[in-house]
Amino acid sequence: MSKRKIQETNLPVGECISQVQTILRERFCHQSLPERTEGMESQHKHLLELLKRTSDHGESNSVLIIGPRGGGKTMLLNCVLRDLLEVTDASKILLQVHLNGLLQTDDHVALKEITRQLHLENVVGDKVFGSFAENLVFLLDALKKGDRSNSRPVLFILDEFDLFAHHRNQTLLYNLLDVSQSAQTPIAVVGLTCRLDVLELLEKRVKSRFSHRQIHLLSSATFTHFLETATSQLSLPDDFPDDQFAQEWNANIKALWKDKSVKNALQRHFNSSKDLRSLHLLLMLMLSRVTVSKPFIQPADIIEASRCCMVDSKANVLHGLSILELCLIIAMKHLNDIYDGGPFNFHMVHNEFKKFLQRKSHSIHNFEKPVVIKAFEHLHELELIRSVEGSTAKIQREYQLMKLMLDHTQIMEALQKYPQCPTDVKQWAMSSFG
Amino acid sequence: MGEPDHYSYPSIFIYGHRATGKSYVIHTLLKELELPHATVSCVECVSMGLLFEQVLLSLFGTDGSALLPRSPSLSDFVRIYKQQCSESPVKQTRYVVLEHSELLRDMEINLLPAFLRLQELVNDNVTVVLLSEIVWDKFRSNTGCFEPLLLHFPDYSKAELQQILERDTHPSYTPELYSSFINILLGVFYSVCRDLRELRHLAALNFSKYCEPLKEGKVKESDAHKLWKNIEPHLKKAMQTVYLREVSSAQWEQQQQMEENETGAFKGLSAYAHVELPYYSKFLLIAAYLASYNPARTDKRFFLKHHGKIKKTKAFLKRNEKTSNHLLGPKPFPLDRLLAIFYSVVDSRVAPTASIFSQISSLVTLQLLTQMGHDDQLDTPKYKCSVSLDFIRGISRTVNFDIVKYLYDFL
Secondary structure, eight states, rough: OOOOTTTTTOOOHHHHHHHHHHHHHHHHSSOOSSSSTTTTHHHHHHHHHHHHHHHHHHHOEEEEOOOOOSSSSHHHHHHHHHHHHSSHHHHHHHHEEEEETOOOHHHHHHHHHHHHHHHOOTTTTTTTTTTHHHHHHHHHHHHHHOOTTTTTOOOEEEHHHHTTTTTTGGGGHHHHHHHHHSSSSHHHHHHHOOOOHHHHSSSSHHHHSSOEEEEOOOOOHHHHHHHHHHHHHEEEEEEOOHHHHHHHHHHHHHHTTTTTHHHHHHHHHHHOOOOOHHHHHHHHHHHHTTTSSOOOOHHHHHHHHHHHHHHHHHHHHTTTOOOOHHHHHHHHHHHHTTTOOOOOOOHHHHHHHHHHHTOOSSOOOOHHHHHHHHHHHHHHTTTTTTEOOSSSSSOOGGGGGGGOOOOHHHHHHHHHHSOOHHHHHHHHHHOOOO | OOOSOOOOEEEEEEOOTTSSSSHHHHHHHHHHHOOOOEEEETTOOOHHHHHHHHHHHHHHHHHHHHHHHOOHHHHHHHHHHHHHHHSSSOOSSSEEESSGGGGGGOTTTTTTHHHHTTTHHHHSSEEEEEEEEOGGGGGGOOOOOOOEEEEEOOOOOHHHHHHHHSSSSSSSSSSSHHHHHHHHHHHHTTTOOOOHHHHHHHHHHHHHHHHHHHHHHHTTTTTTTHHHHHHHHHHHHHHHTTTSSSSSHHHHHHHHHHOOTTTOOOOOOGGOOOOOOOHHHHHHHHHHHHHHHOOOOGGHHHHHSSSSOOOOOHHHHHHOOTHHHHHOOOOOHHHHHHHHHHHHSSSOOOOOOOHHHHHHHHHHHTTEEEEEOOOOOOOOOOEEOOOOOOHHHHHHHHHHOGGGGGGGGOO
């Protein structure tokens, strides 16, 4: 692709779009760190102070960062680390150990990971030698030998902290917090979790060693904030190679928000979830419609993306069922109405279906029982019905009690959208007496 | 998905009915664009180790997968992945495609959330694509996880199905003939089944029968009505047999080749359930059925010589389907009740020998009766009858016993 070098480096549209996609995708998908944390300044300062005290003055600390999923905990921590490591020469002194509750499911595994990351002497290549007890003793010794003045501070970051609390005896947590309370190697323990009640999960001896310092990240953004965030996320930075394109793009974005339907769509989105991650999902869907032939985002794109996010997946599944299966679902709905949501088995559903066939149906003819059983089992596979009790070994298949996992309104809406639905089936669904 | 160097969303969830083309579209896209990918079907992976090995093998070759220890945990997998990435860095997005991902929920609890966040955990440009028939709402774990991008693959409409099925025409016949055949086939099967694979299978099996009158020269191609009349009962029979997999496809084709007046001897799979039982066992089974499906208080009326009539009280008339035992299922009964009914049902005098009791045990082994309660209960074992009404009717016909007269629900 030839780039015509004019005075204000004007790139062809395809190249521009490609650049735009690169930048924006990195923002949405890769969760790259922003320049500064917006709306979290006080928490940022607090955490930075704490970690500075550990690395500079050798003070041991422990803190928990609590916030809902997608609220920005990892982002906050990474920003703080970045700031910490560039300001002082802490990068030479501070040792970091990153643990994740999803990966290190056991204290054994966690211990091996710690010794690996700290490059202690019992690590050769990748293998860690020794049993669990030996490793624990070795690690504690290594940490104990140091003291404030002549050992390097260690930073322990525990992601999904609540999962560590489920380990046996909470050994790892106990030991780490114990070291942080006694005059040994200065360590800082930072835990990230999404559960607000995480302190209840800790045992008494662990909780007493914890400093009870918590940083909460509960966003209190308003809708205007939300709009501003969306604008800033979509805008191109100043150092974009093609200035004219960047200006057109940013102006287009600002003009979008003036459209009423777009604003409503965003408002609906905001009402259901405020966090940045779901906004990224929405923006990602919009971005995937930007092509060379359509280089700017249109309002229709936003409305389509919003609709995609809000769709009811079960309605989509109901759309694809055959008529026999649909009739079975309507029969189950009637049974639910008559028996107030009590569980039912296959024979009861079949009975309802047969009553419908005798009385009202013209378009559906009588199917053999095994065929109806096959349709019933297909519904079971799709998990639209689920069996109620635990042990199913002693009861025959046809008599097992099941529950319908669909709602009355979902069924009625799906019926409206069902293609070529016979009218007697529709009328049967809407009548209140089977 | 964006261009190869771009980042793509960390996890995508694709759902849709069977045979709507989910895996096909993904594979074609990945092959044509030549992106590095790993496809794993979760049905094949009974343990996590198999899953990890396949992914590492496809993405990094045999040396990558050889580094995995014996029974790898997720931590090992992430560590080796990171190592391999640093050894062979690629700027392109790698894709990991997991089919039948609903089975991931039944494996370890941390597996699904970890895969959804794989991009974050390994710090690499990788996207995980999950394919499933079940909706995402059923996958969420208790504390939440990284929400993937949801994509729906809609099902085919009737016209679209017809178009697709018409594509595999037989070489010696015209396309119009085949499309009229597909029309008839869809007319019979569409209201029952919409699965593309099943319909193709049925079309392939039945087309030769459809063309039989043409081969024999009885009708011409344009005689649609006669062709329809010929094939329709055949298709109806197919619904009861091949569709339900009672008869294997090979047997079906054999059956088609025989003349019409010779057919009849082919037994479906469920016909094999008619076991030949000894005389007393049949009566034991009948007695068990009556014990399961009749309430205990009505035994007096059915089985004693001098009984009163059942008064047609209001409760009797009001008994409706809610209480009908045939809808609710069989009830357990103690052994004494079974023997009492047995002695009154059997016409000859029978001594309570051990052979009668051993026949009860063999009925349990054959799974015609189910034993309820603990194995250790030797005093009053409880049983339940697990045969259907049609089966027991067949059996009672062979011993000349009219069972319907003795059933409370049919009074």
